[in-house]
Amino acid sequence: MLSHLFRSQARRSLITGACEYSTKAQKVFADSKSAEFVAGAASSANFPKFGHSLPEVIVAGRANVGKSSLFNAVLGRNSLLHTSKKAGHTRQLNFYRVGAEPGKLILVDAPGYGARGRPEWGDMFDNYLQTRQELRRVYILFNAKHGLNSYDKGMLEHLSNLMLTPRGTQPWTLQSVITKADTIPVDDISTAINKIRKEIFDVAPLCLRPIVTSTEMTPPFGIDQLRENIIDACGLNKTLLWYVIRKIYESYVLKPRQTLHTLTPSLFNLEATTIASHPGLVPF
Ligand SMILES: Nc1nc2c(ncn2[C@@H]2O[C@H](COP(=O)(O)OP(=O)(O)OP(=O)(O)O)[C@@H](O)[C@H]2O)c(=O)[nH]1
Numbered sequence: 001m002l003s004h005l006f007r008s009q010a011r012r013s014l015i016t017g018a019c020e021y022s023t024k025a026q027k028v029f030a031d032s033k034s035a036e037f038v039a040g041a042a043s044s045a046n047f048p049k050f051g052h053s054l055p056e057v058i059v060a061g062r063a064n065v066g067k068s069s070l071f072n073a074v075l076g077r078n079s080l081l082h083t084s085k086k087a088g089h090t091r092q093l094n095f096y097r098v099g100a101e102p103g104k105l106i107l108v109d110a111p112g113y114g115a116r117g118r119p120e121w122g123d124m125f126d127n128y129l130q131t132r133q134e135l136r137r138v139y140i141l142f143n144a145k146h147g148l149n150s151y152d153k154g155m156l157e158h159l160s161n162l163m164l165t166p167r168g169t170q171p172w173t174l175q176s177v178i179t180k181a182d183t184i185p186v187d188d189i190s191t192a193i194n195k196i197r198k199e200i201f202d203v204a205p206l207c208l209r210p211i212v213t214s215t216e217m218t219p220p221f222g223i224d225q226l227r228e229n230i231i232d233a234c235g236l237n238k239t240l241l242w243y244v245i246r247k248i249y250e251s252y253v254l255k256p257r258q259t260l261h262t263l264t265p266s267l268f269n270l271e272a273t274t275i276a277s278h279p280g281l282v283p284f
């Protein structure tokens with residue numbers, strides 16, 4: 001037990017930087033019992049419409065990478081989402097409301113791609129990305145031990161293309177997550193993470209830098225950071241001051257009907273590298 005604990009601590013200190021988490025994120029995810037499954041869609045025709053238009057985030061990743069487990073951890077639940085050792089377990093889009101009704105946001109679990117995927121799942125996923133107004137961020141997951149294969153690189157490229165509209169607007173952002181960090185020997189963690197980071201950047205420079213997680217560590221690792229990231233993506237972490245500045249900026253500086261999304265890169269005149277290393281600059 002002690003050696004396990006030691007390894008966990010060592011792992012933590014290796015892969016974490018000091019981080020402060022807002023009480024806002026703690027509040028949004030505090031009431032884990034109120035989270036619930038609200039709808040499932042096995043095809044594009046069944047995408048649910050909710051009375052209150054809540055912001056949504058969705059996971060993507062190869063089958064078995066740990067998508068459903070990660071959302072369980074984010075929700076502070078053990079088995080609200082069904083998980084399995086067998087790849088290909090989740091077979092439809094499953095919508096989970098966070099917070100008591102009417103809720104704060106929706107987490108969308110998805111089937112995996114890759115050798116265990118199915119073309120019809122891909123069509124449904126694409127359709128969701130292209131039509132869902134509520135979508136704020138896509139979380140793409142990579143297994144720490146396996147890194148990126150050709151399916152992952154293909155998906156990153158595909159998402160990068162979908163993420164920017166022909167007008168240059170960006171309705172949603174792309175965030176990478178490394179899962180199962182506990183499966184890597186402590187001494188190899190930095191190398192493994194850096195390799196994955198570089199591979200992601202080479203294919204998708206606008207993808208936000210990976211959050212490293214493990215749902216098997218006690219307590220789960222990287223989950224507070226992920227929660228914070230989710231509420232940022234959903235616009236739930238904004239202060240009143242931020243809102244007022246944005247409104248003034250939109251009204252007086254930007255041309256009418258142009259959104260902040262449109263100008264994000266040129267606004268700051270930054271190279272893609274700089275943007276990728278400053279996640280906060282992208283998701284207005
Ligand atoms: N060691 C370790 N195992 C994990 C971790 N996260 C998930 N797993 C295990 O990985 C397996 C797959 O997890 P799921 O969450 O079902 O994966 P998924 O991506 O949803 O899989 P599909 O629905 O089949 O696409 C399960 O046996 C989990 O217990 C982790 O952080 N560390």
Ligand SMILES: [Mg+2]
Nearest residue numbers: 067068089090
């Ligand atoms: Mg699953």
